[in-house]
Amino acid sequence: MEEREKSYNVYVTKDYSIFKRLTGNRDIPESRIGKIVESIQTIGWVRNPIIVNEKMEVIDGQGRLTALQRLKLPVEYIIAEGAGNKECIYMNMNMVNWKLPDFIKSYAEQGNENYQRLLSLMERYANGNLDIISTAVYRVSKSKHREIKQGILQLTEDQYRAAVPRLEYIKPLLDNLDSKKLPGSIVTLMQTLIYYYDYPEVDKERLAYSVEKYIYNATPWVLNTDCEREVENAYNYGLSLEKKIFIAHLVKEERMRRQLELNKASSERAQERTQKGVQGFIK
Numbered sequence: 337m338e339e340r341e342k343s344y345n346v347y348v349t350k351d352y353s354i355f356k357r358l359t360g361n362r363d364i365p366e367s368r369i370g371k372i373v374e375s376i377q378t379i380g381w382v383r384n385p386i387i388v389n390e391k392m393e394v395i396d397g398q399g400r401l402t403a404l405q406r407l408k409l410p411v412e413y414i415i416a417e418g419a420g421n422k423e424c425i426y427m428n429m430n431m432v433n434w435k436l437p438d439f440i441k442s443y444a445e446q447g448n449e450n451y452q453r454l455l456s457l458m459e460r461y462a463n464g465n466l467d468i469i470s471t472a473v474y475r476v477s478k479s480k481h482r483e484i485k486q487g488i489l490q491l492t493e494d495q496y497r498a499a500v501p502r503l504e505y506i507k508p509l510l511d512n513l514d515s516k517k518l519p520g521s522i523v524t525l526m527q528t529l530i531y532y533y534d535y536p537e538v539d540k541e542r543l544a545y546s547v548e549k550y551i552y553n554a555t556p557w558v559l560n561t562d563c564e565r566e567v568e569n570a571y572n573y574g575l576s577l578e579k580k581i582f583i584a585h586l587v588k589e590e591r592m593r594r595q596l597e598l599n600k601a602s603s604e605r606a607q608e609r610t611q612k613g614v615q616g617f618i619k
Contacts, residue, residue, distance in 0.1 A: 346385050348412050352405045355386075355413075358393040358420070360446040362438035364402065372403035385412040389419040436466055439485050450489050453496040461503040462510060462526065471527045472502040475534060502530050509544060513551070520557035520566075528563045535586050538571070546570040 381404070386397025394401060395416060404411050440458065443451035454473065462468040466481075473479055473491060476498040483489045491499075506526045515522040529547065532538050550573055554566035564584040572580040 346412050346414055348410050350408070350410050352401070352411065354392050355388065355401055355411075356391065356393045357398070358389075358395060360442045361394065361398060362442055364399045368399050369402050369406075372399055373406060376403060376407060376409070381409060383412060385414045387414050387416050387419065390415060390417045393420075395419045436481070436484055437464070439487075443487055443489075448487070450491045451484075453491045453493070454484075454489065457496070457499060457503065461507060465523060465526075467523050468506070468510075468526045468530070469499075469503065471530045472499040475499070475502060475530060502533050505533055505540065505544070506530060509548060512548060517552055519552070519554050520563055524557065524560055524563045525551070525567070528560065528567050531564070531587055532567065532583055535583065537581050537586065538583055543567075543571055546573060 384397070384400060386401050387395040389395055397413075401411060437458065440451050440455055444455040454469070457469050457473070458464045458466065461472075470479075470481055473495070477491055477495040479489050479491060506529050509529065510522070510526060513522060513525075518525065525547070529543065532543060533540060547567060547570055550570040551566070554570065555562075557563040557566055561584070564587055568581070568583045571583060
């Protein structure tokens, strides 16, 4: 049988009111719309139809639509029936135009409570820096960066409440420290402090005081492990030998335990798959 390709009709209109914003789609920065307008005015409009679904919700091309509307130019569009948030997100999954906050806002707007909680943390703490916030979230939920884009982030209400004190703890330091004078990344420093927050052996008040007072004199760091060592040195400065705490070693031990747990879980899954394969073969 001859294979046929599905084709779409391209429609044209100047009735901009027929188009609707898809709930969960990202906001388009004004700077991007301005660039599209400037490009059209400079070289003309290169035909590139926007994509909508049968409800006339824009799946792809919101920025182009806005630019054409401002210039009072006709809009070409294709109707892809059944398309929605999933298609909108996956179309942009590997494009630089969609950044991690765009995915978070999209899932939050669609009603996903896990992402609504994460968005709340972004709006309240660390100037929205996801590397810092994700560290606090990871400490209480083990959720990782890569889960965010996939829409499978898990952040319960209890985990949200547990993350807040960690972010509250670093907030004064993030506000008071001069990142330009630090011998390393302030993000790495905040991540280290969030890790150290969890160890009962560590005096949190002394930790914050020591970092604010001594960290500018630390040896420059790039890696997390280097930063952990420098924060430990600041904490122990002036303490007698018996009162010093090897905090960086606590982190190392924790990571080793975590890796052993992951290895064990991986081994158990492999064994389970092998047993299922043998049982299937016997049947």
